[in-house]
Amino acid sequence: xxxxxxxxxxxxxxxxxxxxxxxxxxxxxxxxxxxxxxxxxxxxxxxxxxxxxxxxxxxxxxxxxxxxxxxxxxxxxxxxxxxxxxxxxxxxxxxxxxxxxxxxxxxxxxxxxxxxxxxxxxxxxxxxxxxxxxxxxxxxxxxxxxxxxxxxxxxxx
Amino acid sequence: xxxxxxxxxxxxxxxxxxxxxxxxxxxxxxxxxxxxxxxxxxxxxxxxxxxxxxxxxxxxxxxxxxxxxxxxxxxxxxxxxxxxxxxxxxxxxxxxxxxxxxxxxxxxxxxxxxxxxxxxxxxxxxxxxxxxxxxxxxxxxxxxxxxxxxxxxxxxxxxxxxxxxxxxxxxxxxxxxxxxxxxxxxxxxxxxxxxxxxxxxxxxxxxxxxxxxxxxxxxxxxxxxxxxxxxxxxxxxxxxxxxxxxxxxxxxxxxxxxxxxxxxxxxxxxxxxxxxxxxxxxxxxxxxxxxxxxxxxxxxxxxxxxxxxxxxxxxxxxxxxxxxxx
Ligand SMILES: Cc1cc2nc3c(=O)[nH]c(=O)nc-3n(C[C@H](O)[C@H](O)[C@H](O)COP(=O)(O)OP(=O)(O)OC[C@H]3O[C@@H](n4cnc5c(N)ncnc54)[C@H](O)[C@@H]3O)c2cc1C
Ligand code: FES
Ligand code: FES
Numbered sequence: 001x002x003x004x005x006x007x008x009x010x011x012x013x014x015x016x017x018x019x020x021x022x023x024x025x026x027x028x029x030x031x032x033x034x035x036x037x038x039x040x041x042x043x044x045x046x047x048x049x050x051x052x053x054x055x056x057x058x059x060x061x062x063x064x065x066x067x068x069x070x071x072x073x074x075x076x077x078x079x080x081x082x083x084x085x086x087x088x089x090x091x092x093x094x095x096x097x098x099x100x101x102x103x104x105x106x107x108x109x110x111x112x113x114x115x116x117x118x119x120x121x122x123x124x125x126x127x128x129x130x131x132x133x134x135x136x137x138x139x140x141x142x143x144x145x146x147x148x149x150x151x152x153x154x155x156x157x
Numbered sequence: 158x159x160x161x162x163x164x165x166x167x168x169x170x171x172x173x174x175x176x177x178x179x180x181x182x183x184x185x186x187x188x189x190x191x192x193x194x195x196x197x198x199x200x201x202x203x204x205x206x207x208x209x210x211x212x213x214x215x216x217x218x219x220x221x222x223x224x225x226x227x228x229x230x231x232x233x234x235x236x237x238x239x240x241x242x243x244x245x246x247x248x249x250x251x252x253x254x255x256x257x258x259x260x261x262x263x264x265x266x267x268x269x270x271x272x273x274x275x276x277x278x279x280x281x282x283x284x285x286x287x288x289x290x291x292x293x294x295x296x297x298x299x300x301x302x303x304x305x306x307x308x309x310x311x312x313x314x315x316x317x318x319x320x321x322x323x324x325x326x327x328x329x330x331x332x333x334x335x336x337x338x339x340x341x342x343x344x345x346x347x348x349x350x351x352x353x354x355x356x357x358x359x360x361x362x363x364x365x366x367x368x369x370x371x372x373x374x375x376x377x378x379x380x381x382x383x384x385x386x387x388x389x390x391x392x393x394x395x396x397x398x399x400x401x402x403x404x405x406x407x408x409x410x411x412x413x414x415x416x417x418x419x420x421x422x423x424x425x426x427x428x429x430x431x432x433x434x435x436x437x438x439x440x441x442x443x444x445x446x447x448x449x450x451x452x453x454x455x456x457x458x459x460x461x462x463x464x465x466x467x468x469x470x471x472x473x474x475x476x477x478x479x480x481x482x483x
Contacts, residue, residue, distance in 0.1 A: 001165050020166035020208075023195070042285065043196025050262055056236075057262040062195045064188070066166050067212055110262060131387035132260020 005066055010078030018065050024058075025049045027065035028075060036076035036105045040134070047133030050106035051075050057113040076105035079112065088112055088150045097146030099137035107133050111147045119154055121147075160199055165207045172214055172334055172365055180336050180361035182207040187363065189232060190267040192259065193275050201286045202276075202298060217270070217365055220244065227369045231270030235320070236261070238269060248369055250377035250396045254323035257381050260388040270364045273321055273331070273344070277314035277352045277418055278390065279305060279455040297353050305453045313453040314352030314418060321348070321420035322396040322412035323379045324367060332366040335359050341368070345412075348419035350451075355418055374400045375408065376478040381415070382466040384457060391415040392458045395470040401482035404433050409475070411442065416450040416467055423449050423471075434479045442475065443468050 005018040005027075018027055028034045028051070037060055040048030049060040052074040079086045085093065088108050098104040107130060114121055114129040121129070126147045135143060167182070169175040179185055185207035188194045197203045211217070217232035220241050227248065229238065238244060239255040258264055258272060281295045281304040294300025296312050303309045321344065329344045344367070349357055358364070381394035393415045400408040407430060411423040425445045429438050452463040 019163075021161040021164050023161055023199075026160060043199050044192055044259075044263065047260065047262060053266075056265045058266055059192070059262055061199075062190075062192050062263075063266070064166065064191065064195070064208075064210065066168070067188075067191065067210055069168075129261055132262045 003066070005069055007068055007070060008072045010074055020064075020066060022065040023061060024051070024063040024065045024068060024073070025060035028060060031065075034075055034077050038102055038105055040102060040106075045134070046103070046106075047110065047130075048103055048106040050109045050133065052109055052113055055113065055116055057110045074109070074112075076108060079108060087153050088115070088147070091146040091150035091153065092143070095142050095146040095149050097138060097143045103133060103135040103137075107135065107143055111150070114147070115151060115154065120151055123148065161195075162198060162201070162204060164205055167207055167209045168213050169209065169211075170213045170215075172217060172363055175209055175211060175214055176334050176336060176361055176363050178207075178209050179363065182209070183360070185209055187211055187274075189271040190234065190263075191271075192263045192267045193271060197276060197283075200284070202282065211268075211270070222371075223368075225371050227371055229269055229367045229369070231268060231273075231364045231366060233269045235264040235267045235269065235272060238320075239264065247371050248323075248327055248377060250323040250326060250379040250398060251320065251369065254319045254379040254394070254396065257379065257391075257394070258319045259390075269320065269367060272318045273324075273347070273367075274356060274358070274364060275316070275318040277312075277355050278317045279312075279314035279352065280457065281305065281455075282314055303352075305455055312352035312418070313451070313455060314355075315415055315453070315455045316348065316355055316417065316419050317390045317394075317415045317456075318420065319379070319381060319391055319394050319414060322394055322414045323377070324369065325412040325420055325422050326396040326398040326410040327369050327375070327377060328372075328398075328410070329367050329369045331364055332368065333358065333362050334365045335362040339365070345420075345422045350417065350419050352418040372400075376400070376482050378474045378478055380470045380474055382458075382463070382470060390456075392456060393452070393463045393467040393470060395467060395474060397471065397474040397478060399475065399478050399482070401434075401479055405431050406434055406438070406479075407431075409442075411446065411471055411475075413446070413450055413467055413471075415456070416452040416463055418451075421449050434475065439472060439475075442471060446471055 006015040038048035040046035217230040219230040235255045245252040377398040381391040383389035398410045
């Protein structure tokens with residue numbers, strides 16, 4: 001069974017006909033070709049699929065597409081500002097917080113949710129906020145450095 | 158392409174409608190935060206023709222004081238529960254247990270109702286269809302017998318929710334809405350010691366709220382052993398509530414999770430009331446725990462380790478609360 005799903009995606013209102021059993025992750029990746037949001041596991045384990053729903057981090061692999069009807073969904077594609085990397089993306093790049101890059105969209109979205117509610121988090125707070133996002137490459141230290149750098153930049157801006 | 162089996166999605170806006178829909182669609186399932194149900198559906202562990210989504214039922218999302226009780230709606234997220242200053246001040250075990258569930262992104266959508274009604278877990282069950290088939294399935298789904306205890310006639314999958322033991326230790330009750338109205342029962346009575354039928358809920362019933370007494374002078378705490386501090390289910394989780402009256406115990410409650418098919422309230426502790434917390438008291442506590450839990454080979458850590466961990470967590474919490482109350 002299908003029905004119309006309307007939501008705001010990266011600031012734009014959308015309406016699509018979506019099957020009821022579609023996960024938000026499949027809607028974004030396969031329906032809209034927004035493949036920045038990653039599928040890293042078979043459900044709920046890795047955080048690679050993290051997006052924002054009304055500003056809160058959410059696992060797109062464990063959310064039904066119709067479950068976010070009428071809400072504001074933001075993905076990594078919505079992070080760029082006027083065609084340029086946003087401060088978090090740039091900080092990940094400059095601090096080597098990304099290696100293979102597979103966990104990066106989820107890390108950036110989880111960090112974005114944190115910085116919106118707490119623009120000056122200490123390192124422990126960043127660790128807790130990213131606790132559900134797994135990275136097989138960096139060893140996490142440079143990811144924490146990157147989020148700290150982005151927060152510093154925001155504070156001095 | 159979809160990674161999910163087919164179903165119809167129903168989106169009621171009131172609890173009464175949710176119950177009516179559940180009654181009208183016999184094998185349907187409720188979904189709240191979806192962090193347990195949806196991964197399980199993806200793995201083929203749950204099959205249903207209709208999913209009833211509770212996200213639009215706003216009336217179940219609240220935390221409010223009512224007389225000498227705190228009422229918490231089933232749709233309250235664990236993040237909201239963990240961040241609530243009233244809960245942290247009066248019911249630390251509840252706050253700590255909510256904060257110990259999964260990772261922060263799960264907690265932002267995971268609900269209290271979903272946590273209390275969580276499916277039981279087992280290393281032979283929480284696997285892909287391919288893995289389970291290669292292992293000839295098990296009695297919880299598609300197969301015969303229990304892989305954990307081959308001679309057993311029952312399923313030993315473990316209840317592994319973190320919040321239930323905290324609420325049981327705090328004497329919480331739950332409101333359950335069915336087609337015939339609301340009934341209220343002690344939370345401990347919501348559970349059955351059966352990995353396949355762990356909830357004493359009627360097929361159309363919806364858990365709507367939890368009522369926790371705000372009893373003056375109670376100290377409480379929750380602790381769990383897990384593989385990764387950041388995210389994992391409890392290998393064993395223990396909640397303790399106690400009241401100290403001078404040099405004597407006035408109240409002691411202990412409840413555990415991850416070590417039986419239901420969250421278990423440890424019995425026989427009332428004989429400690431009026432006695433000091435000495436070595437003999439600790440022996441009684443350790444024996445009671447040993448008698449009441451049934452840690453089986455359901456997860457990555459062995460049974461002996463989980464039994465010991467349960468006793469050690471309980472001893473540490475009891476000692477800590479006793480000292481804090483002194
Ligand atoms: C990687 C990972 C780690 C996890 N770690 C933990 C952990 O450490 N501790 C822990 O406790 N859990 C853990 N979980 C499980 C889960 O995230 C939580 O238990 C969560 O609280 C479930 O709530 P939910 O709202 O998402 O439930 P849902 O998935 O929406 O529902 C769970 C079950 O409850 C039923 N249900 C939901 N609401 C109601 C209601 N009001 N009345 C009747 N039935 C209802 C549903 O039908 C379903 O069967 C983990 C999950 C993952 C993926
Ligand atoms: S894809 Fe791994 S948590 Fe969603
Ligand atoms: S950069 Fe490769 S998984 Fe994180």
